[in-house]
Every structure is written in C-alpha cells, then in structure tokens.
Amino acid sequence: MSKRNIVITGGAGFIGSHVVRLFVNKYPEYNIINLDKLTYAGNLANLKDIEDKPNYKFVKMDICDFEAFCKLMQEERIDGIIHLAAESHVDRSIKDPFTFARTNVMGTLSLLQAAKLYWESLPEKYVGKLFYHISTDEVYGALTMNHPEGIEPPFTTTASSGGYHHAYGKDFFYEDTKYNPHSPYSASKASSDHFVRAFHDTYGMPTVVTNCSNNYGPYQFPEKLIPLFIHNICHRKPLPVYGKGENVRDWLFVEDHARAIDLIFHQGKVADTYNIGSFNEWKNIDIIKVVIRTVDRLLERREGEDMDLITYVTDRLGHDARYAIDSSKLQKELGWEPLYQFEEGIEKTVRWYLENQEWMDNITSGEYERYYDSMYNNR
Numbered sequence: 443m444s445k446r447n448i449v450i451t452g453g454a455g456f457i458g459s460h461v462v463r464l465f466v467n468k469y470p471e472y473n474i475i476n477l478d479k480l481t482y483a484g485n486l487a488n489l490k491d492i493e494d495k496p497n498y499k500f501v502k503m504d505i506c507d508f509e510a511f512c513k514l515m516q517e518e519r520i521d522g523i524i525h526l527a528a529e530s531h532v533d534r535s536i537k538d539p540f541t542f543a544r545t546n547v548m549g550t551l552s553l554l555q556a557a558k559l560y561w562e563s564l565p566e567k568y569v570g571k572l573f574y575h576i577s578t579d580e581v582y583g584a585l586t587m588n589h590p591e592g593i594e595p596p597f598t599t600t601a602s603s604g605g606y607h608h609a610y611g612k613d614f615f616y617e618d619t620k621y622n623p624h625s626p627y628s629a630s631k632a633s634s635d636h637f638v639r640a641f642h643d644t645y646g647m648p649t650v651v652t653n654c655s656n657n658y659g660p661y662q663f664p665e666k667l668i669p670l671f672i673h674n675i676c677h678r679k680p681l682p683v684y685g686k687g688e689n690v691r692d693w694l695f696v697e698d699h700a701r702a703i704d705l706i707f708h709q710g711k712v713a714d715t716y717n718i719g720s721f722n723e724w725k726n727i728d729i730i731k732v733v734i735r736t737v738d739r740l741l742e743r744r745e746g747e748d749m750d751l752i753t754y755v756t757d758r759l760g761h762d763a764r765y766a767i768d769s770s771k772l773q774k775e776l777g778w779e780p781l782y783q784f785e786e787g788i789e790k791t792v793r794w795y796l797e798n799q800e801w802m803d804n805i806t807s808g809e810y811e812r813y814y815d816s817m818y819n820n821r
C-alpha cells in the first residue's frame with residue numbers, strides 16, 4: 443500500500459470521528475489529518491483512543507479559510523480529501539440558514555478551489571488525487587408512503603440488487619433521482635454536491651460523491667433523534683415527537699457508513715455517485731418505542747415504563763415524509779454490504795450511551811442545554 447497524505451474534514455464530528463478512527467487504525471502508512479473547526483458539534487473526546495497515533499494529526503481550521511487551507515495543502519502535500527465538515531442539523535438550518543450556506547456551500551467551494559490550485563501546480567497534476575464529498579439522501583427530496591394496495595407497511599420487497607427492502611413505499615432514491623431539496627440544510631448540501639461535480643466537469647478534478655441515509659451509533663451529538671431520546675429517557679425528560687411521529691427514515695449503523703467510505707475512497711469510480719443505505723426504513727414512532735424498551739431493559743426498569751414520556755409537539759416545518767435509499771449500485775459494483783442488523787446496531791448504540799454518561803454529560807451541560815431548552819420551549 444502506498445503512502446498517502448489525506449485530509450478528513452469534520453473528523454471531530456459524529457461520522458467523521460468513525461472515519462478518522464478507521465483510517466488511522468487500518469492504514470498506518472497514511473498520514474491522516476483531521477481538519478475541524480470544533481463547532482458545537484465537534485468534540486475531540488470522540489477520538490481519545492487514537493489521538494497519540496503517529497499517523498494522526500489534528501488541525502483546528504475553518505473550511506471557509508481559503509488561505510489557510512491552501513497553505514495546508516502545500517505543506518502536507520495532500521493527495522486525498524474526504525470532506526465531511528458541515529452544519530448537519532435540519533432544525534438548526536430552519537432557524538439559521540445563513541450558517542448552512544456559509545459552511546456547506548462556501549466552505550466546500552473553498553476546499554475545491556484550494557485543491558485545484560495546488561494539484562494543478564504539480565507536475566503530475568490530478569494523477570493519484572481524489573476529492574471525496576460526503577453528502578446526504580435529503581438532497582433527493584421526500585418520498586411518499588405509496589405501499590402496494592392491500593399490503594400494510596412495512597413490507598418486504600425485492601431491491602434491484604436482489605436484496606430486500608424493509609419498506610414503507612414502492613419508490614426509492616436512486617443515484618439518478620432528480621435533486622429536490624426542501625430544507626435549508628438539504629438545499630445547502632445539494633448546492634455543495636453540484637459544485638463538486640462542476641469541478642470534475644470543468645477542470646477534470648477527480649471527485650466522487652456519496653449520498654447516505656440517516657446514521658446512528660456512538661458519538662452522535664444529542665440534538666439528533668436517537669441520542670437525544672436516549673438521554674431524555676435516562677433523565678425521565680419528555681420525548682418531543684414531531685407531528686404524529688409517522689415520518690419514515692432509513693437507518694444505517696455509522697460503522698457501516700465508515701466502511702463504505704473506505705471502500706469508495708479506494709475503489710470508487712472517479713466522477714461517480716454512490717448511494718449508501720441498508721434498506722432499513724422505520725417510522726419515527728416505532729423506532730422511538732424500540733429505543734424506550736431498550737433503555738428501560740438495560741437500566742433494569744420495567745420494559746416500556748417510559749412510554750409516557752412520549753410527547754407529541756408541533757411538527758418540523760417542511761418535514762420530509764419519507765426517505766428510502768436504494769444502495770444496490772454500491773452493493774453490486776463494489777461488493778459493500780452492511781454488517782449490522784438494526785436490532786444489533788441499536789442495542790450496541792444504547793449500551794454505548796449508557797456506558798459513556800460522562801461524554802453525554804459534558805455535552806449536555808452548559809451552552810447546548812440552553813440552546814436545546816430554547817428550541818423546545820419555543821414549540
């Protein structure tokens with residue numbers, strides 16, 4: 443395996459920290475630079491176990507700082523960029539869309555332009571280089587629950603890969619599904635995806651884009667559904683279910699996403715797009731009940747006794763009804779498949795949060811707690 447100098451942006455965040463850990467441990471011959479601004483969502487405690495490894499370095503930087511990133515590209519002779527840094531929470535994007543446009547659109551453009559200038563200055567130019575952009579299924583918009591007549595969802599249906607869907611409808615997001623983002627978050631991610639592809643089409647930069655479904659697992663910031671609810675159940679706080687809890691999301695265990703990113707970084711086709719997901723759709727209210735039962739059982743409470751914490755609140759503005767990813771292309775072309783069944787992944791996740799109360803307490807005290815209270819009390 444040849445030596446590579448790789449920047450992973452957003453490596454102190456949820457998914458980024460799993461990607462950094464995987465690359466640092468699996469590729470001792472690579473130099474892995476974790477570039478992160480450490481916003482409210484970035485936490486170096488996520489990487490405690492690898493921070494002393496000789497092939498790992500942390501650089502605190504804003505992806506919008508074009509000059510600083512140009513310098514880093516040159517000094518570290520970067521040949522690969524795995525770009526995860528972003529503002530990632532839909533509710534925050536509804537309150538403050540400008541921050542999302544700045545980081546997700548301008549930040550991505552800044553990285554692309556710096557990479558272009560550096561790589562084009564080299565004798566070999568783009569040979570052996572890659573800009574890998576991590577995106578979301580939300581850019582495709584929302585699907586409906588158009589299940590076949592006479593069949594009550596969730597139902598099992600055959601995917602084009604020959605696998606099966608645990609599905610709430612007949613339609614899925616494919617790589618060629620037309621972009622139709624609805625939230626400021628997904629609009630900013632869609633825009634960044636277009637810029638990445640434009641840099642390939644215009645300048646010949648080797649790029650790849652992946653669009654992934656909802657991730658869950660350890661180290662997720664407790665503003666997102668699953669860790670927020672685990673935290674609230676532990677402390678017997680209300681569980682704010684948006685609308686009727688009928689919205690459907692397609693859940694993937696985060697380590698399976700990190701494995702897909704590793705595979706695509708090394709074997710993905712340049713200029714291509716891959717969807718990542720595990721055919722695992724759940725209605726919010728059903729997943730919430732699974733989480734309540736699991737927390738109760740592991741805390742040795744009576745299983746289900748915390749169901750009365752469920753509190754229906756005003757719906758999220760523009761709340762997308764259903765996401766469902768078809769990842770057959772990735773499965774067929776590169777042989778990826780998820781290792782975790784949902785039951786196993788959720789058990790592992792809940793156990794991790796219960797065993798890492800200190801991690802959670804450090805995050806949920808202070809600024810974040812106040813922000814959360816203001817969001818929740820405004821409903």
Ligand code: NAD
Binds near residue numbers: 455526656
């Ligand atoms: P996260 O919010 O947990 O982490 C984002 C990280 O980016 C944080 O460490 C933060 O400090 C850093 N960051 C934010 N703005 C920055 C800036 N201007 N400069 C440098 N660093 C900055 O996000 P996540 O859930 O881990 O998502 C990572 C990526 O994966 C995002 O691009 C997101 O759109 C995408 N994605 C997430 C999911 C999911 O379910 N979480 C699914 C599909 C795709």
Ligand code: DAU
Binds near residue numbers: 654
């Ligand atoms: O689909 C991929 C996307 O998944 C990623 O691109 C985003 O970065 C990530 O945040 C996630 O977006 P969602 O909006 O789907 O995730 P969230 O955890 O915020 O919400 C999941 C569902 O639960 C959604 O239908 C809204 C609902 N919800 C969420 C919260 C935080 C509630 O009912 N109550 C809540 O308190």
